[in-house]
Amino acid sequence: MILLNYKSGVPIWEQIRDGFKRQILADVLTAGDKLPSVRALASELGINPNTIQRAYTELETAGFVYTVAGRGCFVAEKSEGSLIAEQSARLEDFKKAVKEALESGIDKKRLLEILEKETEE
Amino acid sequence: MILLNYKSGVPIWEQIRDGFKRQILADVLTAGDKLPSVRALASELGINPNTIQRAYTELETAGFVYTVAGRGCFVAEKSEGSLIAEQSARLEDFKKAVKEALESGIDKKRLLEILEKETEE
């Protein structure tokens, strides 16, 4: 299930895109699985089909899914390219988060503690 | 000096806000220092004064600066509150970055390496 947060200011289509991306990365959805149809998901979430469409289109251009006209949208095999692109984006975010945490006066020890805690789960 | 990146997609007022915030956290700007006037900075950067105003207003509500009518905008004493708020925001960002990095398949070791490297500098 995709949980939407209307207050966050994050576009709905991005939340949907990221929701599926996460499920694919976590192998909750695996290669060949069918995503809900645009219209079905739209009515389920109570939003406009175009918004879902946009999310699916982005997932396709990023290589996470492929689409077959008249059949639906399916999870693609994890390609080298899309995985590497995703990971390098996440590494950049991590670097930036470290940098900004240090700038705000948080010390390394604290960051290490959090890193340990998060990796345990 | 504030360097603006028009291509990043980050709103200009946020870039200005973060630029000053960073300088204050790094003690480049200290309590009592005067920020450039809205008009002066606007003409220097070649942007709309409204944009500067918005950045200053945000800095004031976050407690980093205070405004004296007719005199200008000055760096505030680093209050416990504003610093803690800033740090907890940065910690949340860090946690989220760690979580998403792990989800994308990056291993703990890699994150530790980057953390070490960033803290050395």
Next chain:
Amino acid sequence: MILLNYKSGVPIWEQIRDGFKRQILADVLTAGDKLPSVRALASELGINPNTIQRAYTELETAGFVYTVAGRGCFVAEKSEGSLIAEQSARLEDFKKAVKEALESGIDKKRLLEILEKETEE
């Protein structure tokens, strides 16, 4: 055998049409050969018979095959017309590909190399 690529975004009926067209041009299928029946091919490929029907209809209007009611679909003699139409379409595609490659900054030498390499095989 026809290999279908569901991920390519190319309509399935076009893939089937092009598959047979290629086999006919390469003389793998020659005049008088019978194509598989619509139903048989549909069940073999696991797709909708309408999709096969559309491919066969297109092949017929292009002059590559002819249909005998109740008997099936057969490869036609290579007529001057259909061959010329096919070749001029391919020449147009080739011209366009050359034009766009040049526009993107690829130099003539590179194109000549590829042309040599492809013609060797």
Next chain:
Amino acid sequence: MILLNYKSGVPIWEQIRDGFKRQILADVLTAGDKLPSVRALASELGINPNTIQRAYTELETAGFVYTVAGRGCFVAEKSEGSLIAEQSARLEDFKKAVKEALESGIDKKRLLEILEKETEE
């Protein structure tokens, strides 16, 4: 100017995207140039602003332009990445065009003639 062909079946937003892409590759539009505003171009071409928006969004994700909220859409410096991606796509198209031309019975000599003719202009 962008010329639209409504009969071709090619989506309008792709035609617009490719029109600008071509102008950028040909240095008709160079780094820093401003594209027409979404609304202005839409009314000029007599189509819906959303259609223009889609084209601009694609150009941005491909790295050909960048967008500044409230100011407009500008041509980016030609990045290594976007140029290489574009060229490799064009090379693939060229290879495919060569292959299909040969399959249809066109001989190498004919292709060489066309290649010479196109490169002269």
Next chain:
DNA sequence: GTGGTCTAGACCACG
């Protein structure tokens, strides 16, 4: 003024 998002509803091609 600019672009970005979202809705509502239409039409088309594919299967």
Next chain:
DNA sequence: GTGGTCTAGACCACA
């Protein structure tokens, strides 16, 4: 039934 495109028109944030 599916997804893809397009239109019309609204609302918002940014400058």
